[in-house]
Amino acid sequence: MKDKIRELLGKLGGLPVAVDTLADGADLYAAGLSSFASVQLMLGIEDAFDIEFPDHLLNRKSFASIDAIAETVSAIVEGREAA
Amino acid sequence: MNMMSEIRGAGLVERAREVAAVAGKHADAVDKEGRFPHEAVAAMKSARLFGIQVPILLGGEGATIAEIAEVCSIIAQECASSAMIFAMHHIKLSSCVSHGMGDEWHEAFMHRIVREQLLLGSATTEAGIGGNLRNSICAIEVDGDICRLTKEATVISYGKQADAILITSRSHKEAASTDQVMTVFLKDQYTLEQTHVWDTMGMRGTCSDGFLFKAEAPAVQILPKPFAEIAAESMLATCHLLWSATWYGIALNAVTRAQAFVRAAARANPGTTPPGALRLAEATAELHLIKSNVIAGIERFEAAKEDPAQLSSLGFAVAMNNVKIATSQMILSVINQAMIICGIAGYKNGTPYSIGRHLRDAHSAQLMISNERILSNTATMLTVHKLDTSLMG
Numbered sequence: 342m343k344d345k346i347r348e349l350l351g352k353l354g355g356l357p358v359a360v361d362t363l364a365d366g367a368d369l370y371a372a373g374l375s376s377f378a379s380v381q382l383m384l385g386i387e388d389a390f391d392i393e394f395p396d397h398l399l400n401r402k403s404f405a406s407i408d409a410i411a412e413t414v415s416a417i418v419e420g421r422e423a424a
Numbered sequence: 425m426n427m428m429s430e431i432r433g434a435g436l437v438e439r440a441r442e443v444a445a446v447a448g449k450h451a452d453a454v455d456k457e458g459r460f461p462h463e464a465v466a467a468m469k470s471a472r473l474f475g476i477q478v479p480i481l482l483g484g485e486g487a488t489i490a491e492i493a494e495v496c497s498i499i500a501q502e503c504a505s506s507a508m509i510f511a512m513h514h515i516k517l518s519s520c521v522s523h524g525m526g527d528e529w530h531e532a533f534m535h536r537i538v539r540e541q542l543l544l545g546s547a548t549t550e551a552g553i554g555g556n557l558r559n560s561i562c563a564i565e566v567d568g569d570i571c572r573l574t575k576e577a578t579v580i581s582y583g584k585q586a587d588a589i590l591i592t593s594r595s596h597k598e599a600a601s602t603d604q605v606m607t608v609f610l611k612d613q614y615t616l617e618q619t620h621v622w623d624t625m626g627m628r629g630t631c632s633d634g635f636l637f638k639a640e641a642p643a644v645q646i647l648p649k650p651f652a653e654i655a656a657e658s659m660l661a662t663c664h665l666l667w668s669a670t671w672y673g674i675a676l677n678a679v680t681r682a683q684a685f686v687r688a689a690a691r692a693n694p695g696t697t698p699p700g701a702l703r704l705a706e707a708t709a710e711l712h713l714i715k716s717n718v719i720a721g722i723e724r725f726e727a728a729k730e731d732p733a734q735l736s737s738l739g740f741a742v743a744m745n746n747v748k749i750a751t752s753q754m755i756l757s758v759i760n761q762a763m764i765i766c767g768i769a770g771y772k773n774g775t776p777y778s779i780g781r782h783l784r785d786a787h788s789a790q791l792m793i794s795n796e797r798i799l800s801n802t803a804t805m806l807t808v809h810k811l812d813t814s815l816m817g
């Protein structure tokens with residue numbers, strides 16, 4: 342899942358640095374993720390994982406790092422499987 | 425009881441009204457001469473209004489956003505520039521209160537704001553960036569215990585009169601343009617070389633000249649949180665809400681003047697309904713809509729305040745943006761109605777029904793962080809954020 346997230350981040354994140362230089366826990370906002378790009382990334386992830394982010398997860402923290410995104414996506418996917 | 429506690433003890437609304445009375449006396453001169461409303465600001469200081477937002481623990485009064493908004497609206501009814509200065513001061517202060525607690529330097533600074541009634545200015549706008557708050561070109565340089573910053577700040581309201589300026593920059597020389605911090609610089613720690621003159625259509629008393637800002641100070645004065653968080657969790661909301669409260673006050677006073685005009689006409693011709701009465705009814709309906717909008721925004725902020733996840737959510741940002749967009753557009757139509765009601769008496773300066781200053785001041789609202797920019801941000805967020813389907817929240 343993280344590889345897919347990294348791929349999307351590289352494509353949509355508009356970061357001034359290469360995604361491979363970022364650790365999973367690195368702060369994406371500090372790395373230059375703009376609010377516009379973060380929304381593009383959210384859209385890309387919704388599409389790639391066939392999920393919809395509920396509004397309470399559409400916040401800065403859910404997208405602060407690759408780890409945080411993976412956690413957010415897992416929570417949604419697991420919630421769906423449980424349901 | 426000593427003098428100080430007596431003043432503090434007085435109700436906030438009464439103190440605001442006293443300030444408004446002073447502001448109103450000089451509003452036309454401030455507008456005409458494009459000068460700083462020093463009488464009104466002195467009155468704010470003696471009413472001790474600059475420290476109200478500081479927590480009680482640090483000597484302030486712990487005023488809520490609703491209380492501060494009420495003060496903005498009261499003062500704006502008499503002088504929009506004075507109210508905007510008060511609003512901008514409290515927007516800056518909200519960043520200290522929300523993000524400086526627990527930090528020794530910033531707590532001491534808040535204490536000083538109360539004690540000395542310091543006036544805080546803001547420098548986010550930058551040459552080459554404009555109103556794109558979440559981007560900076562300039563970078564702060566931290567050298568041991570010291571930080572230095574040079575910024576081409578094209579708009580700093582009351583830059584010359586402020587006692588301290590809170591200024592955004594990139595967090596270091598190599599940082600991305602969105603990796604920002606905000607730093608407090610005290611008056612004796614910066615120099616301002618004027619580059620732009622604020623000779624504008626309205627809001628002439630905010631004296632928002634442009635400057636080349638150069639500063640050096642202890643690095644502990646950098647706010648301990650990334651500006652991205654400060655913007656999302658305190659500044660975005662307080663800007664839109666306190667600005668909107670101020671704009672509402674302008675519109676309210678224009679309608680109050682129109683009502684006085686209609687009442688005078690009704691008294692002059694008992695038994696008939698004056699021609700402006702219907703328009704007045706229409707204007708009050710719109711005014712009510714603006715008021716409801718501002719109140720709903722304030723309630724939403726109060727509810728979200730204790731929860732950073734909510735404060736930084738897209739839904740919250742969309743809601744705050746919408747308050748700003750709607751208020752800034754609707755006040756123009758309401759004030760214009762007031763002008764139509766008062767006719768030439770409204771168009772002329774120096775009559776009890778003059779609306780010209782209101783209309784000119786109100787025109788700044790759409791540009792103060794361009795509505796175009798805000799709408800395009802909202803548009804982006806709406807590609808993922810889904811609208812709330814309930815009526816009551």
Ligand SMILES: Cc1cc2nc3c(=O)[nH]c(=O)nc-3n(C[C@H](O)[C@H](O)[C@H](O)COP(=O)(O)OP(=O)(O)OC[C@H]3O[C@@H](n4cnc5c(N)ncnc54)[C@H](O)[C@@H]3O)c2cc1C
Binds near residue numbers: 508546555582793800
């Ligand atoms: C009364 C008043 C007091 C102020 N005080 C201060 C202060 O104390 N400190 C401070 O830092 N700033 C202050 N400002 C500045 C304010 O916050 C904005 O930064 C400024 O008004 C924006 O200026 P601009 O329109 O030239 O720039 P820009 O934001 O660059 O916009 C220029 C124009 O480009 C268009 N545009 C820009 N972006 C977009 C977009 N994304 N989509 C579509 N169109 C776009 C819009 O039509 C806009 O009008 C003040 C402004 C006012 C009116």
